[in-house]
Amino acid sequence: MAAGSAVGIVGPNGAGKTTLLDVLAGAQPPTAGSVHFRGTDVTSASAADRCRMGIGRTHQVPRPFVDMTVFENVYVGATAGGRLRGSAAYERCLSVLELSGLLPVANRRAMSLGLLHRKRLELARALAAGPEVLLLDEIGGGLTDAEAEELLETIERLRRQGIAIVWIEHIVHVLVRAVDRLICMDAGRVIADGPPDEVLQDATVIDAYLGKQE
Amino acid sequence: MTTAAGLRVERWTRNSVIRSSLIGLAVLGLFAAPTVFEPAITQKLTGLWILVLMAAMWNALAGYGGLVSVGQQAFIGIGAYSTIYLTHAGVEGYTAMALAVGITAILAFLTSFVVLRLRGGEFAIAMWVVAEVFRQFVSFDSSVGGGTGISLTALGVYGPDYGRAFTYWWALTAATAALLILFFLLRSRFGAALQAIRDDESAAASLGVRVRSSKRIVFVLTSTGCGAAGAAILANTLFVQPNSIFSVQWTAMMIFMVLVGGLGTFEGPILGALILFLLQNQFGNGGVWYFIGLGASAVLFALFMPRGIWGTITERFDLRLTPIGYWVRGPAPPTARDPGLAQSDEGPPTDPPSEVAQ
Numbered sequence: 007m008a009a010g011s012a013v014g015i016v017g018p019n020g021a022g023k024t025t026l027l028d029v030l031a032g033a034q035p036p037t038a039g040s041v042h043f044r045g046t047d048v049t050s051a052s053a054a055d056r057c058r059m060g061i062g063r064t065h066q067v068p069r070p071f072v073d074m075t076v077f078e079n080v081y082v083g084a085t086a087g088g089r090l091r092g093s094a095a096y097e098r099c100l101s102v103l104e105l106s107g108l109l110p111v112a113n114r115r116a117m118s119l120g121l122l123h124r125k126r127l128e129l130a131r132a133l134a135a136g137p138e139v140l141l142l143d144e145i146g147g148g149l150t151d152a153e154a155e156e157l158l159e160t161i162e163r164l165r166r167q168g169i170a171i172v173w174i175e176h177i178v179h180v181l182v183r184a185v186d187r188l189i190c191m192d193a194g195r196v197i198a199d200g201p202p203d204e205v206l207q208d209a210t211v212i213d214a215y216l217g218k219q220e
Numbered sequence: 221m222t223t224a225a226g227l228r229v230e231r232w233t234r235n236s237v238i239r240s241s242l243i244g245l246a247v248l249g250l251f252a253a254p255t256v257f258e259p260a261i262t263q264k265l266t267g268l269w270i271l272v273l274m275a276a277m278w279n280a281l282a283g284y285g286g287l288v289s290v291g292q293q294a295f296i297g298i299g300a301y302s303t304i305y306l307t308h309a310g311v312e313g314y315t316a317m318a319l320a321v322g323i324t325a326i327l328a329f330l331t332s333f334v335v336l337r338l339r340g341g342e343f344a345i346a347m348w349v350v351a352e353v354f355r356q357f358v359s360f361d362s363s364v365g366g367g368t369g370i371s372l373t374a375l376g377v378y379g380p381d382y383g384r385a386f387t388y389w390w391a392l393t394a395a396t397a398a399l400l401i402l403f404f405l406l407r408s409r410f411g412a413a414l415q416a417i418r419d420d421e422s423a424a425a426s427l428g429v430r431v432r433s434s435k436r437i438v439f440v441l442t443s444t445g446c447g448a449a450g451a452a453i454l455a456n457t458l459f460v461q462p463n464s465i466f467s468v469q470w471t472a473m474m475i476f477m478v479l480v481g482g483l484g485t486f487e488g489p490i491l492g493a494l495i496l497f498l499l500q501n502q503f504g505n506g507g508v509w510y511f512i513g514l515g516a517s518a519v520l521f522a523l524f525m526p527r528g529i530w531g532t533i534t535e536r537f538d539l540r541l542t543p544i545g546y547w548v549r550g551p552a553p554p555t556a557r558d559p560g561l562a563q564s565d566e567g568p569p570t571d572p573p574s575e576v577a578q
């Protein structure tokens with residue numbers, strides 16, 4: 007993927023989207039194949055090392071560090087993954103908290119957050135590590151129209167900063183506005199891949215995914 | 221530091237500086253105990269600091285490292301027996317105890333390469349096996365009395381009263397040093413990573429935390445602390461026997477203190493140690509029913525108060541007494557949009573988000 011590019015992934019429940027993301031991020035080993043990043047094979051690198059190389063991810067079901075504050079959650083990303091220290095780490099944290107709209111809850115323990123804030127925290131924490139590629143797993147679910155617009159703006163801003171995005175999302179009409187390539191998965195395989203409007207016209211895609219949903 | 225929006229990150233607050241200074245003074249005061257109390261009480265209080273040390277170590281291991289071990293008595297025994305071996309080699313008693321701590325550190329480091337390959341229950345059991353191996357080793361060494369045990373005679377030169385006082389100071393210093401190291405570790409960047417591991421290991425890994433090597437550091441440090449506890453136990457009783465010093469009852473006590481006080485909290489284990497100390501003085505230390513009672517209450521706490529007494533209190537009142545955290549401070553009052561913000565026990569809440577793009 008080129009810097010600043012964005013790929014969307016859609017597919018019915020259980021299609022293997024999260025599994026693919028886990029494999030890319032190093033949380034699960036692949037049963038076959040390999041993962042390459044910036045020209046090197048990173049298949050055997052640990053999740054932590056891949057994060058340090060610049061592969062960031064969010065979790066579909068948010069996994070905040072519940073007994074730490076929102077700021078401290080982000081600080082882990084900035085210091086461990088981002089290798090920052092001192093005021094550089096603080097600055098990174100404050101700026102991603104601002105970007106993700108979490109500054110007002112910065113001192114709250116993560117356990118007290120609702121789902122919307124937890125999803126934002128997933129994004130903020132991953133960003134704090136300074137990723138080059140950002141793997142997003144359904145961070146847009148359950149958003150109001152206004153919140154979805156805000157999220158699209160944030161993603162657009164990240165792309166302008168040169169961060170490449172892989173975004174899994176069920177809300178297709180939001181997703182297609184953010185990506186320039188769309189992949190549709192079903193039963194563990196890719197069934198369509200190309201520009202968003204072409205993929206959405208594809209008969210197998212309509213059959214496998216959209217047809218079943220509606 | 222300050223950002224464009226006037227935000228800064230605060231670590232020490234006025235309250236926490238005052239609180240920490242008072243605690244520091246109180247600890248200094250504790251050093252005077254042997255000059256005030258009679259030797260029998262000094263000996264009992266030595267036992268309390270040993271309990272504090274052990275509880276803090278097991279808590280750091282299980283609470284922050286996620287490593288539940290039922291074999292930490294291995295290092296308690298190693299600390300005690302290394303002291304014996306060193307005094308036999310002619311080393312002065314208290315120096316031998318200090319060197320024994322170093323020997324425990326080396327053995328813990330080597331052990332870590334075997335046991336940290338295992339996860340969860342396998343690790344717990346493997347640690348018990350490690351303890352058994354060391355117990356067998358000294359049981360068959362007649363130069364340290366074999367299975368019948370041996371007395372620590374090297375401290376006899378100080379006479380019983382001075383000996384008790386020196387041992388008290390040694391144990392209090394060890395416990396204080398362990399807590400200070402733990403405190404500064406938790407305050408550091410590494411400490412944030414440890415707390416992240418405590419809360420969610422794989423999420424921590426996804427943010428770049430190297431879980432395995434972090435665990436190794438915690439394992440070696442806390443096992444070394446158990447070695448110090450073992451040396452102090454020996455100095456406090458002046459006698460050691462393989463079956464008792466390598467007994468799983470030490471781990472039972474540690475688990476009790478940590479679960480009752482609060483797993484993964486800094487203060488909880490200290491509270492747990494105080495409670496166990498009071499129980500020991502009330503009901504005596506030992507006996508089958510005593511340990512059944514300890515085990516039963518640990519289980520009850522695990523089931524009905526999983527965060528322990530301290531963890532429950534701090535969650536209920538959103539307290540954070542030990543200043544290991546970070547607070548974002550800003551000039552403006554909270555916005556109406558977010559009524560529940562900044563529920564800290566001190567200071568003003570955060571700034572509202574600024575509309576300025578980064």
Ligand SMILES: Nc1ncnc2c1ncn2[C@@H]1O[C@H](COP(=O)(O)OP(=O)(O)OP(=O)(O)O)[C@@H](O)[C@H]1O
Binds near residue numbers: 018019021193
């Ligand atoms: N390539 C594959 N081959 C076989 N099984 C797979 C493959 N990919 C994923 N699976 C299995 O499919 C199941 C569901 O996968 P996954 O959680 O990734 O789905 P998903 O697309 O993220 O679904 P959802 O939309 O509900 O989040 C998992 O149990 C996984 O082991």
Ligand SMILES: [Mg+2]
Binds near residue numbers: 023024025066143
């Ligand atoms: Mg999924």
